Amino acid sequence: MREEDIRKRDVFNRYLDLSRKDAENFFANHNRFIDIQCPACNSGNYQYEFDKYGFTYVSCPVCHTLFVNPRPAFDDLIRFYADSPSTHYWVEEFFKPVAEVRREKIFRPRAEYVTEVLPNLNNGVIGDIGAGFGIFLEEIRRLWPSRLIAIEPSIDQAEICLGKGIEVQCCALEELQGFENEFDLLTCFELFEHLHTPVDFVQRVFKLLKPGGHFLMTTLNGQGFDIQLLWDKSKSISPPQHINFFNTTSITLLLQRCGFQIVDVSTPGKLDWDIVEGMIKNEETSLERFWHLLSRQGNELCKNEFQDWIARNKFSSHMRVLARK
Numbered sequence: 073m074r075e076e077d078i079r080k081r082d083v084f085n086r087y088l089d090l091s092r093k094d095a096e097n098f099f100a101n102h103n104r105f106i107d108i109q110c111p112a113c114n115s116g117n118y119q120y121e122f123d124k125y126g127f128t129y130v131s132c133p134v135c136h137t138l139f140v141n142p143r144p145a146f147d148d149l150i151r152f153y154a155d156s157p158s159t160h161y162w163v164e165e166f167f168k169p170v171a172e173v174r175r176e177k178i179f180r181p182r183a184e185y186v187t188e189v190l191p192n193l194n195n196g197v198i199g200d201i202g203a204g205f206g207i208f209l210e211e212i213r214r215l216w217p218s219r220l221i222a223i224e225p226s227i228d229q230a231e232i233c234l235g236k237g238i239e240v241q242c243c244a245l246e247e248l249q250g251f252e253n254e255f256d257l258l259t260c261f262e263l264f265e266h267l268h269t270p271v272d273f274v275q276r277v278f279k280l281l282k283p284g285g286h287f288l289m290t291t292l293n294g295q296g297f298d299i300q301l302l303w304d305k306s307k308s309i310s311p312p313q314h315i316n317f318f319n320t321t322s323i324t325l326l327l328q329r330c331g332f333q334i335v336d337v338s339t340p341g342k343l344d345w346d347i348v349e350g351m352i353k354n355e356e357t358s359l360e361r362f363w364h365l366l367s368r369q370g371n372e373l374c375k376n377e378f379q380d381w382i383a384r385n386k387f388s389s390h391m392r393v394l395a396r397k
């Protein structure tokens with residue numbers, strides 16, 4: 073898989089431009105920002121890392137989580153996601169054109185992973201938080217007769233799910249009424265980096281799961297290869313959307329703190345090297361000389377082997393966690 077397959081460079085850059093403008097327009101009033109403690113380990117200490125688009129990123133000296141602090145109020149973030157130029161662009165121009173490619177390369181393998189690691193859930197109740205276009209649930213439906221529920225706050229995307237015959241709760245997880253101890257599996261993909269208060273979210277997931285139920289999530293790993301190398305230049309580090317960068321250790325801490333047992337933490341990412349090489353080749357990003365050498369002289373096999381090494385040793389910026397209540 074290549075980065076260009078799942079997000080076109082010019083479209084992604086346009087999206088980031090709109091995000092930067094939204095960051096200025098929606099969040100100019102920093103008086104409404106609030107100070108937080110480390111979202112993973114709750115430590116009150118942090119050290120300054122960098123500013124980006126008017127937001128300050130700090131890191132926790134205990135668990136090395138990278139996060140925006142201070143950060144916007146919850147209501148202001150919800151308002152931004154409900155109706156902003158960058159959000160509309162993301163749905164219409166960024167996601168829709170690559171939705172079917174993503175189905176094949178991302179969502180279908182994800183559904184197959186679930187059926188492999190949790191084979192007893194084939195008749196269970198499965199909820200996808202931030203279900204978007206409902207593609208993951210569609211792929212589960214192809215494999216299993218489970219009861220499927222999309223939890224999706226965007227009215228437009230909830231309607232897309234409904235149109236596909238998927239049961240929908242049109243709200244944020246934090247607003248979901250009922251359902252305590254009802255789910256066998258809750259999933260959330262590429263959502264965690266956006267959350268205002270991750271601990272509240274995880275506690276809510278815990279309550280909604282049956283005893284023995286599972287939580288499967290993917291998120292960005294702040295200790296992943298491309299993020300560490302590109303750091304403040306990384307396009308993954310994009311406020312106001314991406315405000316939490318946990319790592320394999322700190323996500324474990326948070327989930328255990330909320331009562332979960334960890335089943336597996338891995339980084340099955342495929343794009344770290346491709347993202348770095350794209351920045352070197354197309355965006356004139358200057359890195360230490362070895363990375364330019366690898367970009368010029370490494371053949372495809374060499375680069376694929378390097379990416380496999382990154383993923384296998386938990387250094388990819390794409391992280392997956394499976395936990396049990």
Ligand SMILES: [Zn+2]
Nearest residue numbers: 110113132135
């Ligand atoms: Zn911490």
